[in-house]
Amino acid sequence: MDPTPFQPQPPLSRGEFAAELTRLREKADLTVRAVAARVGAPGAHSTIGGWFAGQNLPSIGSLPLFRRVLHVCGVTDAAEIERWLERLAELRRSRVLRVAGGASPYRGLAGFExxxxxxxxxxxxxxxxxxxxxxxxxxxxxxxxxxxxxxxxxxxxxxxxxxxxxxxxxxxxxxxxxxxxxxxxxxxxxxxxxxxxxxxxxxxxxxxxxxxxxxxxxxxxxxxxxxxxxxxxxxxxxxxxxxxxxxxxxxxxxxxxxxxx
Ligand SMILES: Nc1ncnc2c1ncn2[C@@H]1O[C@H](COP(=O)(O)OP(=O)(O)OP(=O)(O)O)[C@@H](O)[C@H]1O
Ligand SMILES: [Mg+2]
Incomplete structure (x- = not known):
């Protein structure tokens, strides 16, 4: 499989990221469940489904899983994987800045969820x-x-x-x-x-x-x-x-x- 290099123009939205990811999955002819099964994490299909649906982004703790998802969707080239990870990091940074603009990241007396x-x-x-x-x-x-x-x-x-x-x-x-x-x-x-x-x-x-x-x-x-x-x-x-x-x-x-x- 030779996926088209992923190079959308900045600024990349979460929706565009999810749409590109979904395009890869569809090209690989896989359902979300099939992706979850192939990466060896069938229980994580709702988390992975959230990435494809644009509901949530892979967290830092899920990067190894995200790499495996890219791999089974046909992204096997190391430079291409790095580009995806850079895009993800940019998106996560912009999200933190955007949220921080409207809400404080400090939880005060409340705990972290x-x-x-x-x-x-x-x-x-x-x-x-x-x-x-x-x-x-x-x-x-x-x-x-x-x-x-x-x-x-x-x-x-x-x-x-x-x-x-x-x-x-x-x-x-x-x-x-x-x-x-x-x-x-x-x-x-x-x-x-x-x-x-x-x-x-x-x-x-x-x-x-x-x-x-x-x-x-x-x-x-x-x-x-x-x-x-x-x-x-x-x-x-x-x-x-x-x-x-x-x-x-x-x-x-x-x-x-x-x-x-
Ligand atoms: N890593 C952290 N960085 C900054 N603040 C933190 C961190 N972890 C916890 N806090 C803060 O410490 C306070 C107590 O956190 P938390 O409620 O998680 O503690 P707890 O041990 O579960 O408390 P309790 O004994 O009442 O159940 C909260 O205000 C929370 O925001
Ligand atoms: Mg507690």
């Missing part, structure tokens, strides 16, 4: 440690991220670890905060993925049945599920019902690996 990943700095080493831990030791063992109050745990998880696992490793993170009713929070986190893949949207609320749903997502649909519980202490501080608390913790323990960050 996944959508703030581009503004999240200074935790690269910790992010790598946590990601490695989940990838290497995570199988079968729920991982706990602990630290002093306000030290940045939620931000590290949401804007650092989850985007890296989603982008680079093809995980589908299911993020929840337990609150008063942790089983409901877990069921609603799972149901987003479940309903996207099943005709019937009903999701079980019983611990073993809910764990079976997660297992089925992993085994039947090839989704690399990662259940991430932020503010786990709420199971004790916000949930008033000890029986509900126990059901939730049993359910977490019954989830297929990797389970919990």
């Amino acid at each position: 996944e959508r703030h990943a581009d503004w999240f700095f200074g935790r690269e080493r910790l992010r790598a440690v946590v990601v490695d831990r989940i990838l290497s030791e995570g199988a079968g063992v729920p991982q706990l991220l602990v630290g002093a109050s306000g030290s940045g745990k939620s931000s590290l998880l949401r804007a650092g670890v989850l985007p890296a696992l989603r982008g680079e490793h093809g995980f589908t993170p299911l993020l929840l905060v337990p609150g008063r009713d942790p089983m409901r929070a877990l069921a609603s986190a799972v149901s987003v993925e479940w309903e996207a893949r099943r005709e019937s949207g009903d999701i079980a609320h019983e611990p073993l049945a809910l764990a079976a749903c997660v297992k089925s997502l992993a085994e039947r649909d090839g989704v690399r599920v990662l259940v991430a519980v932020d503010q786990l202490e709420e199971v004790f501080t916000a949930c008033p019902d000890p029986a509900e608390r126990e059901r939730f913790l049993r359910c977490l323990a019954a989830l297929p690996p990797p389970t919990c960050a």
Whole structure:
């Protein structure tokens, strides 16, 4: 395959970037799912689909995955790949400047969310440690991220670890905060993925049945599920019902690996 060199005139918009990417994919005669399967990240098809649709740009953590996407879409020439990466970097810079013109990148007392990943700095080493831990030791063992109050745990998880696992490793993170009713929070986190893949949207609320749903997502649909519980202490501080608390913790323990960050 010999794709036409990608040289649109600046300024390049996100839509143009996505349209060029889609043109490559169509030329390679691949669906988004087929691209995701070929790059070895079937669970990342919605992330990859967002790139082709112009809904989101590949983050820094997803660059290795983006390179693989380019490759399966026929961009194999090193200089051509570099041009794509330069365009992406320009686009990301202009986006940061544009957003920064209207909104401050400083979060104040609020934590960083996944959508703030581009503004999240200074935790690269910790992010790598946590990601490695989940990838290497995570199988079968729920991982706990602990630290002093306000030290940045939620931000590290949401804007650092989850985007890296989603982008680079093809995980589908299911993020929840337990609150008063942790089983409901877990069921609603799972149901987003479940309903996207099943005709019937009903999701079980019983611990073993809910764990079976997660297992089925992993085994039947090839989704690399990662259940991430932020503010786990709420199971004790916000949930008033000890029986509900126990059901939730049993359910977490019954989830297929990797389970919990
Ligand atoms: N890398 C960072 N750079 C700058 N500010 C940060 C960074 N990480 C976190 N913060 C800021 O630190 C504060 C606490 O962050 P966060 O809520 O993530 O901490 P936490 O450990 O989860 O807190 P809690 O113990 O209350 O759950 C927030 O104001 C957040 O914006
Ligand atoms: Mg927190």
